[in-house]
Amino acid sequence: MVNRRQPVSNCINSQFRNAAEWCALSDVDLKAVEAVAICREYDVGDVIFNENDPCRGVYFVTSGLVGIRKAGLEGDSTLLKIAYPNETLGYRPLLAGQCHRATAEILKPGLICFINSATVLPMIEHNPALGLNFLQRATRELGDAEERFHKTVTLTLRARFAHLLMLLKDRCGHSSDNGKFILELPVSRGDLAAMLGVRRESVSRVIHELEQEGVTHFTDRHVEVANADHLIDEFRA
Amino acid sequence: MVNRRQPVSNCINSQFRNAAEWCALSDVDLKAVEAVAICREYDVGDVIFNENDPCRGVYFVTSGLVGIRKAGLEGDSTLLKIAYPNETLGYRPLLAGQCHRATAEILKPGLICFINSATVLPMIEHNPALGLNFLQRATRELGDAEERFHKTVTLTLRARFAHLLMLLKDRCGHSSDNGKFILELPVSRGDLAAMLGVRRESVSRVIHELEQEGVTHFTDRHVEVANADHLIDEFRA
DNA sequence: AGGTTATTTTGATCTAAATCATGCCAGGTG
DNA sequence: CACCTGGCATGATTTAGATCAAAATAACCT
Numbered sequence: 001m002v003n004r005r006q007p008v009s010n011c012i013n014s015q016f017r018n019a020a021e022w023c024a025l026s027d028v029d030l031k032a033v034e035a036v037a038i039c040r041e042y043d044v045g046d047v048i049f050n051e052n053d054p055c056r057g058v059y060f061v062t063s064g065l066v067g068i069r070k071a072g073l074e075g076d077s078t079l080l081k082i083a084y085p086n087e088t089l090g091y092r093p094l095l096a097g098q099c100h101r102a103t104a105e106i107l108k109p110g111l112i113c114f115i116n117s118a119t120v121l122p123m124i125e126h127n128p129a130l131g132l133n134f135l136q137r138a139t140r141e142l143g144d145a146e147e148r149f150h151k152t153v154t155l156t157l158r159a160r161f162a163h164l165l166m167l168l169k170d171r172c173g174h175s176s177d178n179g180k181f182i183l184e185l186p187v188s189r190g191d192l193a194a195m196l197g198v199r200r201e202s203v204s205r206v207i208h209e210l211e212q213e214g215v216t217h218f219t220d221r222h223v224e225v226a227n228a229d230h231l232i233d234e235f236r237a
Numbered sequence: 238m239v240n241r242r243q244p245v246s247n248c249i250n251s252q253f254r255n256a257a258e259w260c261a262l263s264d265v266d267l268k269a270v271e272a273v274a275i276c277r278e279y280d281v282g283d284v285i286f287n288e289n290d291p292c293r294g295v296y297f298v299t300s301g302l303v304g305i306r307k308a309g310l311e312g313d314s315t316l317l318k319i320a321y322p323n324e325t326l327g328y329r330p331l332l333a334g335q336c337h338r339a340t341a342e343i344l345k346p347g348l349i350c351f352i353n354s355a356t357v358l359p360m361i362e363h364n365p366a367l368g369l370n371f372l373q374r375a376t377r378e379l380g381d382a383e384e385r386f387h388k389t390v391t392l393t394l395r396a397r398f399a400h401l402l403m404l405l406k407d408r409c410g411h412s413s414d415n416g417k418f419i420l421e422l423p424v425s426r427g428d429l430a431a432m433l434g435v436r437r438e439s440v441s442r443v444i445h446e447l448e449q450e451g452v453t454h455f456t457d458r459h460v461e462v463a464n465a466d467h468l469i470d471e472f473r474a
Numbered sequence: 475a476g477g478t479t480a481t482t483t484t485g486a487t488c489t490a491a492a493t494c495a496t497g498c499c500a501g502g503t504g
Numbered sequence: 505c506a507c508c509t510g511g512c513a514t515g516a517t518t519t520a521g522a523t524c525a526a527a528a529t530a531a532c533c534t
Contacts (some may be wrong), residue, residue: 117302125510152390153389200482208484436491
């Protein structure tokens with residue numbers, strides 16, 4: 001449910017102007033985007049778009065955190081991706097000419113700006129640099145998706161969990177000198193499980209194991225890892 | 238191993254000109270591609286490029302069949318994709334600015350044309366239509382890859398196998414009037430297993446099951462399915 | 475506070491698929 | 505021909521992770 005619906009003006013600011021894909025926009029186009037963008041504050045649990053919804057444009061994450069989910073037949077869902085600030089959502093179905101194939105749900109409250117396809121598509125079509133930026137983004141994500149599939153069928157849960165921690169480290173962690181790092185998990189255990197394609201209980205057990213062996217130290221969503229190499233060894237040796 | 242190395246001229250013909258992505262090329266660019274393309278016959282088992290090889294350009298499949306594989310730590314590999322004639326391979330790492338992240342291996346002998354990145358990249362950068370074609374291709378594949386991940390962690394092997402048969406039907410099958418269809422598998426059982434992320438034996442057992450129940454009739458690589466709905470029910474009900 | 479609802483952990487089974495082992499058959503090849 | 509070799513099937517056993525069932529913990533109200 002959407003709790004707050006205050007439209008916010010001037011959301012297309014320097015943050016947007018400098019974002020990975022949109023930095024290719026001309027001043028004219030930026031103004032055009034600014035004119036049509038619809039920005040809104042969302043709360044945890046709010047849904048931005050649903051699986052199978054027609055795709056009407058893209059969403060720019062100004063702040064907050066968004067989870068991209070796919071629902072399974074029996075309540076079991078997978079978390080495909082966490083979108084961080086400065087990311088653009090929904091470009092995939094827009095450019096593939098498809099409906100949304102996943103649901104976007106707010107994990108951490110924030111400001112999301114909608115830009116309709118009538119505005120975005122012509123820009124991508126006529127601005128090669130912008131198109132290339134999305135092309136790079138799409139091909140990178142495709143590589144990651146293929147990697148993920150390969151890892152899920154090839155590695156054990158334990159190895160995949162170690163790998164996931166390393167990926168999250170790059171986004172939500174700050175590491176000190178010697179292999180040690182500290183990490184604030186952006187999601188619940190249940191969502192960690194949904195990212196790995198397993199059950200909550202299985203994640204609990206893996207964490208328990210790693211704790212026992214002193215590889216990690218979990219306190220709620222706060223994680224300390226004494227030596228990153230111990231985690232890396234799990235999936236590269 | 239590459240057995241035959243005869244360069245073949247004039248491989249960039251009307252087939253290439255009409256291929257999904259390349260139809261956007263101008264006559265001038267087509268000539269330029271024609272001038273630099275290097276075409277070669279490959280035999281079963283030949284490798285076009287290897288995982289971690291630097292990406293030097295793209296490969297157009299004129300004829301034959303190519304498997305895109307990723308190797309696991311212990312000999313276990315996954316088959317990410319089968320490339321059919323008229324498909325372009327290697328565009329993903331090229332546009333992502335990465336090395337090849339999978340190996341391309343010939344499944345059925347055919348003619349493959351190489352076009353170096355120095356030729357291709359500028360064309361994509363300056364021809365928005367061409368870029369858009371690849372953008373559509375990449376975003377579609379990304380959608381499929383996400384779908385695949387979701388299905389592998391959500392569905393049973395049996396359901397996934399049924400789904401795979403339906404996908405292969407679209408490429409290698411011809412269906413008659415009432416739900417019935419016939420399918421010539423393009424790959425071995427082992428490769429079916431590699432596509433599903435399971436072991437050969439497990440695929441054998443699923444096939445055995447479906448046979449028993451009269452849902453399918455396998456004879457070597459020839460498959461007959463009396464009613465496609467029986468397969469569809471496996472993963473949609 | 476205390477009561478109510480999520481989230482997480484933990485334990486006891488259960489099961490799908492892996493693993494190990496063996497045998498079958500068709501296609502080459504000396 | 506006998507002898508491989510590679511792809512496939514099948515049986516017996518093991519195991520990683522699911523499922524079922526409680527507890528323990530944390531968060532959330534009034």
